[in-house]
Amino acid sequence: MTPAARSLGDHLREWRQRRRMSQLDLALEAEISQRHLSFIESGRATPSREMLLHLAERLEVPLRDRNPLLLAAGFAPIFAERKLDDPALEAARRAVDMVLKGHEPFPALAVDRHWTLVAANAAIAPLLSGVVDQSLLAPPVNVLRLSLHPQGLAPHIVNHSEWRGHLLERLRQQISASGDPVLEKLLKELRSYPVSERPGENHADYAGIAVPLRLATKAGLLSLISTTTVFGTPVDITLSELAVESFFPADEETAAILRGLALN
Numbered sequence: 001m002t003p004a005a006r007s008l009g010d011h012l013r014e015w016r017q018r019r020r021m022s023q024l025d026l027a028l029e030a031e032i033s034q035r036h037l038s039f040i041e042s043g044r045a046t047p048s049r050e051m052l053l054h055l056a057e058r059l060e061v062p063l064r065d066r067n068p069l070l071l072a073a074g075f076a077p078i079f080a081e082r083k084l085d086d087p088a089l090e091a092a093r094r095a096v097d098m099v100l101k102g103h104e105p106f107p108a109l110a111v112d113r114h115w116t117l118v119a120a121n122a123a124i125a126p127l128l129s130g131v132v133d134q135s136l137l138a139p140p141v142n143v144l145r146l147s148l149h150p151q152g153l154a155p156h157i158v159n160h161s162e163w164r165g166h167l168l169e170r171l172r173q174q175i176s177a178s179g180d181p182v183l184e185k186l187l188k189e190l191r192s193y194p195v196s197e198r199p200g201e202n203h204a205d206y207a208g209i210a211v212p213l214r215l216a217t218k219a220g221l222l223s224l225i226s227t228t229t230v231f232g233t234p235v236d237i238t239l240s241e242l243a244v245e246s247f248f249p250a251d252e253e254t255a256a257i258l259r260g261l262a263l264n
Helices: 008-018 022-031 034-044 049-057 063-072 087-102 143-148 160-178 181-192 252-264
Strands: 108-111 116-122 213-217 220-230 243-250
Touching: 008 049, 022 034, 022 116, 034 049, 034 063, 034 160, 049 108, 087 116, 087 243, 116 252, 143 181, 160 181, 160 243, 181 252, 220 252
Parallel strands: none
Antiparallel strands: 108 116, 108 243, 213 220, 220 243
């Protein structure tokens, strides 16, 4: 069934089932009657645009997928998708650049919904010197592919199996939330890459609060933990799918190495 042929009820039912919600669950969450929701899904009632957006909010439907809901109900799409260099997004781009620059001398990068590199700060470059296959660094760069490819960073990740498991789980959760077929294809590809426990690999738990990236570089062993930053109230599809991954030193040795690299 093509997207154009799908009814509003089909769209709502798919997202409700993806969120593992019954009609009663969603009705209670949206503060409407189950009967009204049932009528909307069956096509016996047509919701207002405000009601439809309210249901989409309760279902945590990504902005990209709210436009098809609106179209299926006979409304015009309201969420724009602009390139990050569009003049309308200049303030947002400046904010991203400020976050990346302000995080130096520690590494940080921005990615889109498919983990394609959008921007990075100067601290990223020294970490990539061990990449064998330079095509992995040619735009568009997929950060997950670069990390786990056997000719990318994978041979230099000391806790490879642990970090791989962490990245694949994040990707699985993203697929579960979005149903994105591009990510499903990427997951299949990443799973096909060889994996082995490195000699002497240990899984430092950092008190159970984070999975570290332990990367062997020419400057020494780096232990990094990461955080993810997203825009809080985006109404543009591009901004809603943009994430900044910031890496912090997990120990003083790593902090000293990164500060030293910044001086070179």
